[in-house]
Amino acid sequence: AQTVTQSQPEMSVQEAETVTLSCTYDTSESDYYLFWYKQPPSRQMILVIRQEAYKQQNATENRFSVNFQKAAKSFSLKISDSQLGDAAMYFCAFATGGGNKLTFGTGTQLKVEL
Amino acid sequence: AAGVIQSPRHLIKEKRETATLKCYPIPRHDTVYWYQQGPGQDPQFLISFYEKMQSDKGSIPDRFSAQQFSDYHSELNMSSLELGDSALYFCASSVHRASSTDTQYFGPGTRLTVL
Numbered sequence: 001a002q003t004v005t006q007s008q009p010e011m012s013v014q015e016a017e018t019v020t021l022s023c024t025y026d027t028s029e030s031d032y033y034l035f036w037y038k039q040p041p042s043r044q045m046i047l048v049i050r051q052e053a054y055k056q057q058n059a060t061e062n063r064f065s066v067n068f069q070k071a072a073k074s075f076s077l078k079i080s081d082s083q084l085g086d087a088a089m090y091f092c093a094f095a096t097g098g099g100n101k102l103t104f105g106t107g108t109q110l111k112v113e114l
Numbered sequence: 115a116a117g118v119i120q121s122p123r124h125l126i127k128e129k130r131e132t133a134t135l136k137c138y139p140i141p142r143h144d145t146v147y148w149y150q151q152g153p154g155q156d157p158q159f160l161i162s163f164y165e166k167m168q169s170d171k172g173s174i175p176d177r178f179s180a181q182q183f184s185d186y187h188s189e190l191n192m193s194s195l196e197l198g199d200s201a202l203y204f205c206a207s208s209v210h211r212a213s214s215t216d217t218q219y220f221g222p223g224t225r226l227t228v229l
Contacts, residue, residue: 033215043202045157045220052214091156095215101147101170102206102218104156 002027004094006105011038013082014113021077021108023092028046031097034068034075039107040088048090079110087112116141118207118221126227127195135190135224139207145169146155147218148180149204159205163188164210195228202226 003026013019025034036048051059051068058066063080079086092105119138119223139146145164149157157171163182174180177195180187186207192199202225206218 035217037220042222043151044222045204045206047217050217057138068224091202095218097215100215101159101162102149102157103159106156 001030002029002094004092004103004104004105006092006108008108009106010109010111012111012113013079013086014081016085017082018078018080019078019082019110020081021092022110023075023077023105025073025075025092025094027073027094029096033095033097034066035093035095035102036064036066036077036093038086038088039091039106040085045091049077065089068112069112082112084112084114086110116213118192118205118219119204120205120221121223123222124227126229127210128229129195129197129229131195133192133226135192135203135226136192137188137190137205137206139186139188139205139219142187143207143209144186145208145210147184148174148188148190149206151202151204151223153201160190177226178207182195192226197228199213200226200228203225 031055034051038046044102067076089107147162148160151157160174162170166182180190202223204223206220208216208218
């Protein structure tokens, strides 16, 4: 079974600053995919970024980037130039290859301060 | 772009009643997933369907059943509702890929309250 751990229940960042959210996972699979989803107060689950385990290059999406350390089973999310709209619960998620279910971490609540 | 549609958005039921939640996937998506998110919890996988067949099953109570129809929409049927079933129910859809995993896109969720 796969497990996903987010050890930071809450994080705060000043507007325009950079913040990194941590995620570790445990699996014996070799083919898997990692995701970060954002859940704002509206409760909508919004995809932030995706990383394929077989890719060595870290994924980036505008202000969002990941630091994928496969050997350490670590998958952190860096948010640059933080904006008020980034305030949300962020979930790290794992899926094995072949279109399988997502296993989520417990989430990190990000607050963005003026 | 079209998104996943869920109906109803809000539902209030009494204990022991039944409820049906509907999900309409993104056009051309053939796989549907159901998740349950309790208050302050992360989403938990319930069940998934690909081409109208159940593809995976998680911690779904026996009181719950689901199916996917020929137009790929899915329905989650919940019977003998309990207070603990109060939660946000998400549907997500993706394209099935035999050799990889497509991204799951989530609907807005159905908030079920059991009184």
